[in-house]
C-alpha cells in the first residue's frame with residue numbers, strides 16, 4: 001500500500017458505474033476530498049455520496065486479522081488451510097465442487113487473478129459475481145446484437161443527444177453525476193427532450209418532458225410497438241439496415257405480431273395514455289440524435305435480455321448507433337462491473353471478452369496462461385451457484401467483497417445454503433456482515449483508499465484507483481490473498497505477481513494475444529498499452545478502450561464505420577416476443593414490490609452508513625406506497641406495515657408516495673440484518689431469472705401488506 005506521506009492522490013470513486021475521478025488531499029491528519037477536474041466522467045463534480053468519502057475512512061468495524069472458526073490465525077495458517085481445503089475438495093469431488101463468488105467492488109487486477117486461478121488452474125468456471133445482479137442482461141443483449149459485449153456510446157453522447165430516453169433508470173439517485181450532465185445539457189439545449197419510462201415517478205422525472213409510467217414488465221412490448229410504428233411511418237434508415245444489419249424482416253414481423261399497431265390498444269396494454277404514447281413515438285421518429293439510456297429496470301427482469309434487444313432493435317432500424325448523440329447505452333450500477341466483464345469475471349465468460357463457446361478461444365487462453373487445468377465450459381451463474389451450494393454439489397466457496405446473504409434473491413435460502421457448507425471463505429474489509437457470519441474462514445481485505453489498480457466505468461473508461469492509506473491490521477489487497485492461496489496450491493510460477501502493475505500488464509497482453517484488432521471479432525483490445533512502464537501505469541490517465549495502434553488514445557464511440565463484431569460484421573436484429581414478469585398479483589398477494597436504491601446510500605451501507613450526513617436523506621428503509629393503497633390497508637405515513645411474500649415477511653414504516661401507481665410499492669435494497677432486523681428486502685424476492693443471462697428479477701415480487 002501507499003506510504004503515509006502521500007498528500008495529493010488522484011483516484012476514482014468506489015461507488016457507482018459513473019466512475020468519477022476523485023482528488024484526495026491530506027491536510028495535517030485529515031483527508032479532504034473533491035472532484036477531479038481533469039477526469040472526463042465528472043470534470044470536478046461529485047455527488048453527495050462521493051463528496052462524503054473523506055468521512056468514511058476510519059477503521060471502525062474493520063476485519064483486521066485472518067480467522068478460522070472465529071479464532072485469529074496467522075496469514076500463513078489461513079492461506080494454507082484454504083489451499084488444503086480447496087485441493088482436497090477438488091481431489092475428492094472434482095473441480096466443479098469449488099466456486100468463487102466475487103464482486104463489482106473488486107479492481108480489475110483482483111478480478112483478473114481470481115478468474116485466472118479458478119478457470120486456468122482449478123479447472124472450473126464456477127466464478128460468478130454480484131454483477132450478475134446488475135448488468136448480465138445488458139451483456140447478453142449487446143452480444144446478441146453486436147457480436148461482443150461492446151458499449152457503443154460515450155458520456156458525451158448524453159449531451160449531444162436531442163432526445164434522451166431513460167428506461168428503468170432513476171439516474172437522479174443512482175447515477176447522479178450523469179443526471180447532472182443531462183440537466184446541464186437540457187439547459188444548454190432548450191430543444192432537447194427527455195422521456196422517462198418507469199412504472200414509478202422518481203426524482204429523475206423532474207427532468208422529463210414526458211414520463212411514461214408503463215405497467216411493470218411491458219418495456220419490450222413498448223419498444224416492439226415503436227419498431228412497428230417507425231416502419232409504418234416510413235422512418236427507418238433503409239440504407240443502414242441493408243448495408244450493416246441482418247434479421248430485420250423477422251424482427252419487424254415479430255414486433256407487428258406482438259404489439260398492437262392500433263396505438264390506443266398498445267397504450268392500454270402498456271398502461272399509458274394514447275396521447276403520451278403518440279408523443280413519445282413521434283419524438284423518437286423525428287429525432288436522429290437519440291440516446292436510450294437503460295439500467296436496472298430493464299436488466300433485473302426475467303426477460304431482461306429481450307428488453308435490451310427490443311431497445312437495440314429500434315436503434316439499428318434507425319441507424320442511430322456509432323454517431324454523435326446516438327445509441328443504446330446500458331449503464332452499470334457498480335464501479336467496476338465493466339472491468340469484471342473485461343477479465344471474464346462472469347461464469348459464462350472466459351477472459352478478455354472471449355467465450356467458452358469458441359474452442360479456439362479456450363485453447364488461446366490456456367496457452368497464454370500456461371494453464372495447468374483449464375476449464376472447458378461455462379460455470380454456474382449466481383442463483384444456480386448458491387443452489388448448488390445448498391444441494392451439496394459445491395462444497396467449498398470463496399466469497400470476495402460482497403454480501404450475498406443480503407443481496408441475492410431469496411436471501412434466506414442463500415444463508416441456509418452457506419450455513420450448510422463445510423468450507424465458506426469470506427474475504428471482506430468489514431468484520432460483521434450477514435455473510436461473514438456464515439464463514440468458516442475470514443480474510444481481512446484492503447478497502448478503497450488502501451489498494452491500487454484500475455476500474456472501468458460505464459462508457460469504457462479505464463481509470464486508476466490509487467492507494468493513499470495504509471491498510472489496517474493484516475488487511476491485504478484481494479489479488480495478494482488470491483496469489484498466496486494459489487502459491488500454496490502449487491501454482492507458484494503463474495501467481496508470482498509482486499504488484500497490481502504486473503497483473504495489469506498481463507491483462508493487457510492477453511487482450512492483444514492473437515488479436516488482429518478491431519477487424520477481428522475481439523473487441524476488447526488494449527494492445528496500445530503493451531509498452532506501458534510501471535511509472536506510466538502509476539500515472540495512467542483515464543482512457544476509453546479499445547486502445548490500439550490505430551487508437552492510441554482510446555476510442556469514444558464504437559461502430560462509427562458500421563462494422564460490428566459478428567462473423568459477417570453485421571449487427572443482428574433479434575425478433576422479440578415480449579414476456580411479462582413471472583409473478584402476477586393475486587387476491588393473496590395483491591401488490592407488486594419493486595426494489596432499488598436510495599439517493600445517499602450505496603449497496604449494503606458498509607461505507608456510506610459511516611457518515612451521519614448520508615443518513616439524513618433517509619435513516620431507515622421505508623415501504624413507499626400510494627396514499628389510496630395505504631388508506632385501503634388502514635395505514636398512514638409513519639405506521640408500521642407487514643410486507644409478506646411467499647418467502648417471508650418484513651416490518652417497515654410506511655411512506656405515502658403519489659409517485660407510485662396504485663397497486664405498486666417500493667422498498668430500498670440497502671439495509672441489512674446487521675443494521676436493521678427488518679431491512680433485508682431480498683428475502684422477499686423469488687429467484688426467477690432471465691433464461692439467457694441468469695439475472696434475477698429483483699424488481700418484481702408480489703406481496704401482501706397489512707397493518708402491523
Ligand code: SF4
Pocket residue numbers: 013014015016017018019020042045046047048049050051175176177178
Ligand atoms: Fe460519481 Fe457515482 Fe461516486 Fe457519485 S457515487 S461521485 S456519481 S461515481
